[in-house]
Amino acid sequence: MKGNEAMAEAAIQAGCRHFFGYPITPQTELSAYMAKKMPKIGGTFLQAESEIAAINMVLGAASAGVRAMTSSSSPGISLKSEGVSYIAGSDLPCVLINVQRGGPGLGGIQPSQADYWQATKALGHGDYQLLVFAPSTVQEMVSLIFKAFDKADEYRMPAMILADGMLGQMMEPVEFPEKAEVAKVEKPWATNGHQGKRAHNVVNSLYLQAPELEKHVVERFKRYDIVKANEVMVENYKMEDAEVAVVTYGATSRIVKSAVNSARALGIKVGCIRPITLWPFPEKEIAAAADKVQKFLCVEMSMGQMVEDVRLAVNGKKPVEFFGRTGGVIPTPAEVLEQIKKLAGK
Structure with a gap:
């Protein structure tokens, strides 16, 4: 399979049923695959009016506790960065895919790795991190998609697959699990209807009192320390x-x-x-x-x-x-x- 299409199929098998995106080369085949496949399996594919709208749709879907994903390429990821910060500040899991192209600006559509700083240091404002996975083969793209969804849920944080135009367009043999096992993660925080059985859940990233915001950020970084201790792959x-x-x-x-x-x-x-x-x-x-x-x-x-x-x-x-x-x-x-x-x- 082509790398972009393999990632889309892996996401579907990993339980993703909500995809929001906006076309940009060299990742457009991923969106096209989702557009074909999602309606056939009862999922949601929505091409938003912009990258900004797409990432905020991911925020809304993730708030409800479902597995949601978006994909883009370098300039599009820049437009999504504010929304990613909101997602991290709300402690929500989701998966983002960046099939990098040359920059800065519109640059070109050829492969690049110039978004490393953006992904690991500064994808949006504030004190936060996201999980960043870097595959080197189409097969690894597939396995890391599964891991990205699982770890995003486990640690309640966004995860990114940082690929590039070469991997996205490359076609290689790939194997999928005969029966994909989707990890069952309890999400008692989700805004998915209380049915009169629990208190209302509120998903929010706004804390007007400085000590309260500091408390949340410090707690988040304690979780990041656990990630650093347990999730390094090399x-x-x-x-x-x-x-x-x-x-x-x-x-x-x-x-x-x-x-x-x-x-x-x-x-x-x-x-x-x-x-x-x-x-x-x-x-x-x-x-x-x-x-x-x-x-x-x-x-x-x-x-x-x-x-x-x-x-x-x-x-x-x-x-x-x-x-x-x-x-x-x-x-x-x-x-x-x-x-x-x-x-x-x-």
């Missing part, structure tokens, strides 16, 4: 004896692994660390690698964003170099190999 590739570690994520990791294999054939001891969760970020795992390797190289389809988190995790123990292409230009294995050879002194 892949180590040929790191057992590595002297150089290449840190990369998403589609770029496919290119890096090819370069690592070529470098190994030349006798260079190099490995790859791939964060699968960009938030929570695998700080401890990278810090541990800094005690073993001699140098780090961070490779991204941007001018350098994740590299700052890598440098924070390394904490000055070892040098961290950067190589990136941007504007929709995809780095080649040969380019990455040259960077590895430079670091290895070859």
Whole structure:
């Protein structure tokens, strides 16, 4: 399946029955798939009048306790950012998909990873985080959709799949579970009708008294500490004896692994660390690698964003170099190999 369509089918199998979106390349096939499929299964597909409207519809559906999702690409995610902040401030679970394109501005429709900062640091105003998953294959897109819905429900927070135009448009073999198991999560907070059996539930993100707002934010960050302790996902590739570690994520990791294999054939001891969760970020795992390797190289389809988190995790123990292409230009294995050879002194 094509990546965009695989994510849509995975969301349906994960129990999503409410999708609100607005078309933008390179994720439009996802919306189109939902438009075809949702009416056949008793679900809701609604193309909103704007990205702003779509995210607020997600807020409303999530308030009622149902699994709701939206998808977009970089400029559209920017428009949704205020609504995402409202969702986080209301402690609501939902899933967002960003199939990144080049920027800033309208930029281009080619693949990019220049939304890392937006996803992990600043998707909307205020003190909050969201779960951010970065798949590298179409199969992983599917598995991470299931996880995103489950973890969003578990921690009552929004979750994002941070993909890119390459993965969204790529077609690969993919397997779905024979019978998808949708986690049953009690949602006693949902505004789904009290039937005279309980007090009214109110979903809200407004707290006019400063101490009350501080209390809610502090409690939320205690929950984030639990997420950081339990939900980090990272892949180590040929790191057992590595002297150089290449840190990369998403589609770029496919290119890096090819370069690592070529470098190994030349006798260079190099490995790859791939964060699968960009938030929570695998700080401890990278810090541990800094005690073993001699140098780090961070490779991204941007001018350098994740590299700052890598440098924070390394904490000055070892040098961290950067190589990136941007504007929709995809780095080649040969380019990455040259960077590895430079670091290895070859």
